[in-house]
Amino acid sequence: MESLQDTAAQLRCPSGGQALEMAQKMNEIHGTLNRKCIELMHIRPGDCVLETGPGNGAFAGEIVGDLENVFYTGIDWSSDMVMQARTLHADLIESGRVEFLLGDSSAIPFEAQCFDKALTVHTIYFWDDPAGHLVELERVLKPGGLLCIAFADRTFTEKMPFAQLGFKLYHAQDVRALLEDSGFLVQDVRQIAETSTTETGEIVDKLFNVILATTRPMKPATHDSSTGASRCEAN
Numbered sequence: 001m002e003s004l005q006d007t008a009a010q011l012r013c014p015s016g017g018q019a020l021e022m023a024q025k026m027n028e029i030h031g032t033l034n035r036k037c038i039e040l041m042h043i044r045p046g047d048c049v050l051e052t053g054p055g056n057g058a059f060a061g062e063i064v065g066d067l068e069n070v071f072y073t074g075i076d077w078s079s080d081m082v083m084q085a086r087t088l089h090a091d092l093i094e095s096g097r098v099e100f101l102l103g104d105s106s107a108i109p110f111e112a113q114c115f116d117k118a119l120t121v122h123t124i125y126f127w128d129d130p131a132g133h134l135v136e137l138e139r140v141l142k143p144g145g146l147l148c149i150a151f152a153d154r155t156f157t158e159k160m161p162f163a164q165l166g167f168k169l170y171h172a173q174d175v176r177a178l179l180e181d182s183g184f185l186v187q188d189v190r191q192i193a194e195t196s197t198t199e200t201g202e203i204v205d206k207l208f209n210v211i212l213a214t215t216r217p218m219k220p221a222t223h224d225s226s227t228g229a230s231r232c233e234a235n
């Protein structure tokens, strides 16, 4: 990466000649946190799982695992990431269990109540209107659906020079309040400490938040979610 500005821009929307390098770096650096989230989501047979901002979808295979009738949809606003994800996961896409779509998580291209579970890791910093994104995630989750949102804590990110370039930084309690205001019921807030490399190559102590929140068990019915083993089509 040429400069801090490049790093910040590539983290926000990996694009062009640097996109592959950034995706590989993110997959390596973010692996532990993504795997912790997948473990905490307890994905079960029949689950339809949405991920917003998956980059090149490195963890999609681990999300669907070998469970029966688990469907994964990844939505990213970077066309380069969607293209890479489709190439990397051609077999899973061919099997009909995984899809990658170009889109913005502020306007998820699905009808209401399509997904059992949703995941978003290291994306909240880029949301201009965080409440709008959370309301959108709440909309597409089924009643009692689970959201797992993971992000680096402000105590760590405020020391990262690239994160000063347009990132929105949060403590766990800020996101908890946003989730509650958006209609979620917060079930668990975990903090995870890790010493590892940053996207700019330094080894530092990091602090991450993983928040698990559910939608309310009763929502007005707009989609027949009783079958479980089928998935919604994108609009």
Ligand SMILES: C[S@@+](CC[C@H](N)C(=O)[O-])C[C@H]1O[C@@H](n2cnc3c(N)ncnc32)[C@H](O)[C@@H]1O
Pocket: 011, 012, 013, 014, 026, 027, 030, 034, 052, 053, 054, 055, 056, 075, 076, 077, 078, 081, 103, 104, 105, 106, 120, 121, 122, 123, 126, 127
């Ligand atoms: C820092 S990367 C994190 C990627 C991956 N989740 C990980 O943990 O390594 C942020 C990703 O979110 C995507 N992204 C950011 N804002 C988005 C939005 N509003 N809608 C869809 N994708 C978004 C970016 O294109 C990028 O692929």
